Amino acid sequence: MGALRSEQQTAYDGLVASGLALDLTRGKPAPEQLDLSNALLTLPGVDGLGAVAGPDVRNYGGLQGLRELREIFGPLLRVPVDQLVAAGNASLTLMHDLLVQCLLHGTVGSERPWSQEPRVRFLCPAPGYDRHFAVCEQLGIEMVPVPMREDGPDTAAVAALVAEDPSVKGMWLVPTYANPTGSVVTEEVARALAEMPTAAPDFRIIWDNAYAVHHLTDVETPTADVLGLCAAAGNADRAFVVASTSKITFAGAGVCFFGGSAANVAWWLRQLAFQSIGPDKVNQLRHVLFLRDADGVRALMAAHRALIAPKFAIVAEVLEARLGPLKAASWTDPAGGYFVSLDVLDGTAARVVSLAKGAGIAMTPAGSAFPYRDDPDDRNIRIAPTFPSEADVRAAMEGLSTCVLLAAAEHLLA
Numbered sequence: 342m343g344a345l346r347s348e349q350q351t352a353y354d355g356l357v358a359s360g361l362a363l364d365l366t367r368g369k370p371a372p373e374q375l376d377l378s379n380a381l382l383t384l385p386g387v388d389g390l391g392a393v394a395g396p397d398v399r400n401y402g403g404l405q406g407l408r409e410l411r412e413i414f415g416p417l418l419r420v421p422v423d424q425l426v427a428a429g430n431a432s433l434t435l436m437h438d439l440l441v442q443c444l445l446h447g448t449v450g451s452e453r454p455w456s457q458e459p460r461v462r463f464l465c466p467a468p469g470y471d472r473h474f475a476v477c478e479q480l481g482i483e484m485v486p487v488p489m490r491e492d493g494p495d496t497a498a499v500a501a502l503v504a505e506d507p508s509v510k511g512m513w514l515v516p517t518y519a520n521p522t523g524s525v526v527t528e529e530v531a532r533a534l535a536e537m538p539t540a541a542p543d544f545r546i547i548w549d550n551a552y553a554v555h556h557l558t559d560v561e562t563p564t565a566d567v568l569g570l571c572a573a574a575g576n577a578d579r580a581f582v583v584a585s586t587s588k589i590t591f592a593g594a595g596v597c598f599f600g601g602s603a604a605n606v607a608w609w610l611r612q613l614a615f616q617s618i619g620p621d622k623v624n625q626l627r628h629v630l631f632l633r634d635a636d637g638v639r640a641l642m643a644a645h646r647a648l649i650a651p652k653f654a655i656v657a658e659v660l661e662a663r664l665g666p667l668k669a670a671s672w673t674d675p676a677g678g679y680f681v682s683l684d685v686l687d688g689t690a691a692r693v694v695s696l697a698k699g700a701g702i703a704m705t706p707a708g709s710a711f712p713y714r715d716d717p718d719d720r721n722i723r724i725a726p727t728f729p730s731e732a733d734v735r736a737a738m739e740g741l742s743t744c745v746l747l748a749a750a751e752h753l754l755a
Contacts, residue, residue, distance in 0.1 A: 346750035352743045353700065361701035363737040368520070368679035369728040370588055370645075377644050378590040381627045398622035404610055407625040410596065416635050417554055418584050419566045420600035426609060428620050432585035432597040436547060437476050439581055439599075442612045443510070443545070444480065449578045449604045450543040455510055464502060464512035466494040468682055468710035468721050470520040470549070473513040477712070484712035485509070489519065493526035496533040507540040511547060517564045518552040521682040521710050521723040523675025531565035536574040543578075550584040552678040554642045557650045561639070562676060568600065577602040586628065588679065589641060596628055652726040652734045656681050659735060663742035669749050672724075681724040682710070689748040690719045696744035702737050 396402040405411075406427025415422040428435060442448070444456040455461050461482050465474060466489035477484050485502060488495040494514065503509050514534075516526040526534075534546060546567070553564050571579040582600035589595065599609055632638050657674055660683070664670045673682045685693055690707035697704050705723045708716040724741075726734045 342750055342753050345746065346754060349743055349747035349750055353696065353747050356700040356740050356743060359701075361736065361740060363701060363729060363733050363740070364703040365725050365729065365734075365737055365741075366703050366705050367728070368588075368725040370592055371648065371728050371730075373648050374588075374645055374727070375591060377641060377648075378631065381590055381594070381631050384623075384627070398626050401618040403619045403622055404613060404617065405606075406596075406620050407622055407629060409629045410625045411598075413629065413632055413635055413638065414584070414598055415600075417638060418550055418582060418598065418600060419564055420568060420582055420598075424568065424600055424603060424606050426599040426606060426613075427625055428597050428599060428613075430585075430587075430593065430595050430597065430621075430624070432549070432551065432583050432587065433472055433476075435585075435597050435599055436473070436549065436583055437480075438616075439547070439583075439609075440476060440480055440482070442609075443543075446612065448543050448545065449602075449608050452542070458508060458510075460508040462506065462509045464494070464499055464509060465712045466512070466514060466519070467712060468521055468723075469513060469712075470515055471705070471709040471714075473547075473549070474712050474714075482510075483508075486712050487512075489522055489524055491522075491524050493524060493530035494534075496530055496537070499534065500537040503537060503539040503541070503544055505540060509539070510541050510543065511545040513547050513549065515549050515551060516567070517550055517562060518555055518675055518678030520551070520678065521673075521680035521721075523673045523678050523680065523682070525562055525676070526565055528565050528570075531567055532570050532574075535567065535570035535576060535579060545578075546580045548580045548582045550582060551588070553584055554638060555588060555645070555679065556642065556677045557646060557653055558676050560676065568602065572602070578605050581605065589638065589645075590628060590631070594624065596625055649727045652729075652731055653681065655731060655734045656724060656726050656738055659738035659742060663739070664745060667746070670745055679725060679727055681726065683722045683724055683745075684720045685722060685745050686749040686752055687718045687720045689745075689752050690716060690722050692748040692751070693722060693741070693744045696748060697741055700740050700744065702740045702744075704741070 411422045411425045447454045465484045467486040487498045567580045585597035586595035670685045694704045694707045708714040
């Protein structure tokens with residue numbers, strides 16, 4: 342072990358001296374991916390502005406968003422068109438606002454506004470999405486971690502918590518290619534979540550389908566029909582479905598969606614009417630004309646896959662070559678989404694990230710995939726390989742592997 346430490350220290354010193362400046366912190370589309378949608382910047386002509394039914398897209402109105410756009414994404418998200426709302430550019434804004442409205446006014450089935458409850462708690466599958474956790478923390482919603490598995494959250498743990506405690510008002514969930522593990526919620530797990538008894542009559546699953554069409558292989562894993570399962574179980578109002586085109590077209594100028602039961606959609610539109618007289622329908626029309634139909638979305642995502650799948654392959658190749666022989670870590674091999682979840686030797690993740698920073702490789706802080714940034718085992722690191730070039734991904738993974746090995750040797754010799 343002393344020889345390994347000496348070898349990796351020498352390699353690490355070389356990394357520091359090389360002056361790297363690499364960033365694997367966020368799951369951003371690369372510039373080449375954004376270029377795929379540059380046709381959106383060609384505004385439709387006057388004739389194009391009349392290409393959809395309903396009110397003039399340049400004017401007020403149309404709070405639910407363009408039906409033509411909802412018809413494209415409804416089948417992809419498994420949400421009936423009449424139960425889908427097309428909104429602004431950011432699903433994170435939408436999720437934040439959903440919780441704010443629940444806190445201020447309550448939702449369908451609420452006895453009172455959530456803010457008037459003695460305590461509000463949310464279940465947080467972990468490892469999970471750090472921005473979900475940040476929303477809860479900002480709004481004062483207590484977070485309760487539950488294990489995230491390959492087929493979704495631990496349903497036994499979830500069911501026990503929601504059955505006993507009326508303060509558990511909801512749960513975050515990325516059902517398809519979860520951030521950061523790439524897990525996919527199976528039909529069986531989705532059904533269990535739809536059917537389980539809950540002490541809170543207004544319990545909500547925020548079904549954040551951010552990566553529903555973001556496949557990394559030729560297999561297009563379908564998302565579970567959560568709304569249909571909830572309706573069949575007699576819990577039609579249980580799920581809030583959220584999604585966006587942020588990693589389909591332009592990250593900063595896409596469209597987000599809210600789906601739910603008819604009652605939930607009516608509730609949401611009532612709340613929305615106090616904030617807006619209608620979304621940016623011109624941008625929605627751009628998306629309709631550019632994407633055309635669900636097959637247009639699939640074709641665009643195939644072009645995305647051609648650009649980013651090789652980067653994921655590089656991550657797997659380098660980790661296997663550098664860490665595999667020593668069994669120094671384990672990692673996911675996702676079939677879709679934007680991340681790889683790396684588990685290093687217990688007690689070393691924070692040290693790995695610190696070493697990487699010292700070598701010019703920026704990583705998401707250790708613990709970010711857990712509520713309150715508290716990874717009890719200090720072992721999980723999220724890798725976001727989409728934005729850098731293939732050469733930079735390889736350099737970053739080689740450097741990160743050196744940091745993993747050096748941190749492990751230090752820990753075992755301490």
